[in-house]
Amino acid sequence: MTRDLVAFTRWPDHLAARYRARGYWQGLPLCHGAEAQAKARPDAAAILCGRRRISYAQLDAHASALAARLAQAGFGRGDTALVQLPNKAEFYMVFQALLKAGIVPVNALWSHRQAELTAYAEQIRPRLLIADRTHPVHGGDRFAASCGGLALALHLNAADPRRDLAHWLDPRGAPAASYRPTPAEEVAFFQLSGGSTGTPKLIPRTHDDYAYSVRESVRICGVTGDTRMLVALPAPHNYLMSSPGSLGVFEAGGTVVLASAPDPQICFPLIAEHRVDMVPLVPSAVALWLEAAGKGGHDLASLRSMLVGGAAFAEATARKVPQVFGCRLIQVFGMAEGLVNYTRPEDPPGTVFSTQGRPISPDDEVRVLDPEGRPVPDGTPGELATRGPYTFRGYYRAPGHNLRAFDPEGFYRSGDVVVRHPSGHLQVVGRVKDQINRGGEKIAAEEIEALLLRHPLIRQAALVAVPDPVLGERSCAVIVAGDGLRTVDVRRHLMAQGIAEYKLPDRIRLASSLPLTPVGKTDKKRLREELAAPVPAP
Numbered sequence: 001m002t003r004d005l006v007a008f009t010r011w012p013d014h015l016a017a018r019y020r021a022r023g024y025w026q027g028l029p030l031c032h033g034a035e036a037q038a039k040a041r042p043d044a045a046a047i048l049c050g051r052r053r054i055s056y057a058q059l060d061a062h063a064s065a066l067a068a069r070l071a072q073a074g075f076g077r078g079d080t081a082l083v084q085l086p087n088k089a090e091f092y093m094v095f096q097a098l099l100k101a102g103i104v105p106v107n108a109l110w111s112h113r114q115a116e117l118t119a120y121a122e123q124i125r126p127r128l129l130i131a132d133r134t135h136p137v138h139g140g141d142r143f144a145a146s147c148g149g150l151a152l153a154l155h156l157n158a159a160d161p162r163r164d165l166a167h168w169l170d171p172r173g174a175p176a177a178s179y180r181p182t183p184a185e186e187v188a189f190f191q192l193s194g195g196s197t198g199t200p201k202l203i204p205r206t207h208d209d210y211a212y213s214v215r216e217s218v219r220i221c222g223v224t225g226d227t228r229m230l231v232a233l234p235a236p237h238n239y240l241m242s243s244p245g246s247l248g249v250f251e252a253g254g255t256v257v258l259a260s261a262p263d264p265q266i267c268f269p270l271i272a273e274h275r276v277d278m279v280p281l282v283p284s285a286v287a288l289w290l291e292a293a294g295k296g297g298h299d300l301a302s303l304r305s306m307l308v309g310g311a312a313f314a315e316a317t318a319r320k321v322p323q324v325f326g327c328r329l330i331q332v333f334g335m336a337e338g339l340v341n342y343t344r345p346e347d348p349p350g351t352v353f354s355t356q357g358r359p360i361s362p363d364d365e366v367r368v369l370d371p372e373g374r375p376v377p378d379g380t381p382g383e384l385a386t387r388g389p390y391t392f393r394g395y396y397r398a399p400g401h402n403l404r405a406f407d408p409e410g411f412y413r414s415g416d417v418v419v420r421h422p423s424g425h426l427q428v429v430g431r432v433k434d435q436i437n438r439g440g441e442k443i444a445a446e447e448i449e450a451l452l453l454r455h456p457l458i459r460q461a462a463l464v465a466v467p468d469p470v471l472g473e474r475s476c477a478v479i480v481a482g483d484g485l486r487t488v489d490v491r492r493h494l495m496a497q498g499i500a501e502y503k504l505p506d507r508i509r510l511a512s513s514l515p516l517t518p519v520g521k522t523d524k525k526r527l528r529e530e531l532a533a534p535v536p537a538p
């Protein structure tokens with residue numbers, strides 16, 4: 001297993017040497033930030049979770065206890081783990097522990113179900129599963145039993161004390177086993193891709209590259225030891241982990257305030273109670289927050305910065321953020337694959353409202369390309385391709401797909417259509433990848449189409465985006481089927497395969513045929529146009 005993890009697609013030597021020489025890659029493990037805080041300010045609050053306050057010393061003690069017990073049980077370098085935990089302090093304790101012990105995790109989202117978890121497990125072949133008994137997939141042991149090669153499953157809310165995560169995290173009685181992280185140039189964990197392919201892809205992230213993006217995000221966003229960041233979107237998401245995210249907060253010694261969802265009813269009281277000053281949101285949540293803030297009743301005066309990213313953000317809405325919340329807006333355009341852009345404090349207000357920022361690093365190489373792969377001038381839309389000190393060089397175990405996802409010079413084709421301004425700021429104006437961005441949650445059309453086609457009556461299927469005033473986009477499945485198929489059957493069929501709820505089509509249309517392009521592929525552009533057109537009155 002060890003060899004397999006090391007043999008991810010690396011940066012070429014000359015680029016790696018440059019990134020080291022320029023101080024981007026510092027050779028430190030990703031768990032270093034929180035560990036350093038545990039020494040420097042042990043009593044400072046690292047995490048507020050419900051009524052619990054976890055100091056940096058406690059975070060480190062729990063993580064070290066789990067790392068030691070896992071090491072004693074024979075886990076370490078070369079092993080992988082599948083983790084699925086909710087927005088609770090344990091998520092961070094476990095992540096820190098796995099980093100310390102050199103065990104490489106995939107952190108699945110809470111919304112993921114059987115289909116996604118199975119796809120991840122098949123790719124990483126985990127020896128360790130860490131999950132929550134209250135999650136529908138982990139209530140019984142069926143899923144664990146389906147993972148070939150699993151050696152241990154630990155659970156939050158476990159009935160069996162030997163498998164109880166809380167016990168494994170308990171510093172009392174922890175062994176003095178030795179353990180250490182993987183080398184900094186190797187994979188620290190796998191990030192999840194929003195994807196556009198049939199199977200969800202995994203992104204190997206090294207300590208060196210990820211730590212660099214976190215450090216610079218901290219600097220750009222002004223995270224300090226006084227920062228109190230509300231984490232209300234899924235904690236494992238790349239945005240909430242690194243832009244600047246929880247790892248950014250831990251790097252600076254601030255406090256992560258956890259929320260179970262981004263709803264104003266949940267978040268506003270937490271902001272008032274804990275004097276939250278920074279919050280990362282997606283545009284659909286901002287819309288809800290603006291509406292709720294207009295009604296008054298909550299003290300949001302502590303808010304100083306709102307980060308907004310993950311999906312298209314209308315300029316008119318962006319302009320309301322400072323007006324309504326009295327705080328600074330930071331637009332962020334990032335991807336789990338690497339490249340992250342931010343608007344900066346020194347940017348003119350017009351730039352902050354109308355662009356999605358510019359790259360973190362002077363060594364982020366950005367190309368904007370026409371359909372033939374030729375660079376277009378600034379101001380002209382084109383596909384964003386990029387490489388740099390924290391942009392990955394290949395999906396895990398996906399050589400065929402990597403040939404298409406990268407150009408011969410190692411630039412990752414993001415599938416996003418952007419306009420670059422002479423200042424380097426990017427505006428996201430569209431997409432060429434076959435994906436639906438449902439309020440920041442990405443749906444790979446191919447993945448759902450493949451599941452639909454497993455139904456015996458479904459002959460053809462296409463999943464396309466339709467505009468939505470709240471989420472930006474929703475999904476519509478257009479299906480050509482044999483007689484007798486009802487839309488409820490389609491929904492049931494998908495649910496039976498165990499997919500995340502956000503991937504269920506919002507609309508289902510039965511059609512007698514799908515429009516085709518001249519080369520005979522489904523003409524999704526035409527489908528989108530037809531579906532977006534107002535329905536003629538009967």
Ligand code: AMP
Binds near residue numbers: 238312313333431
């Ligand atoms: P993922 O692959 O799941 O990490 O999602 C990354 C993708 O989210 C990007 O490639 C964009 O398509 C989209 N995205 C992220 N931030 C923004 C933003 N600020 N505006 C528009 N799209 C965004």
Ligand code: DBH
Binds near residue numbers: 310337
């Ligand atoms: O949508 C994303 O994936 C995203 C958005 C903002 C991201 O990965 C990030 C910042 O790092």
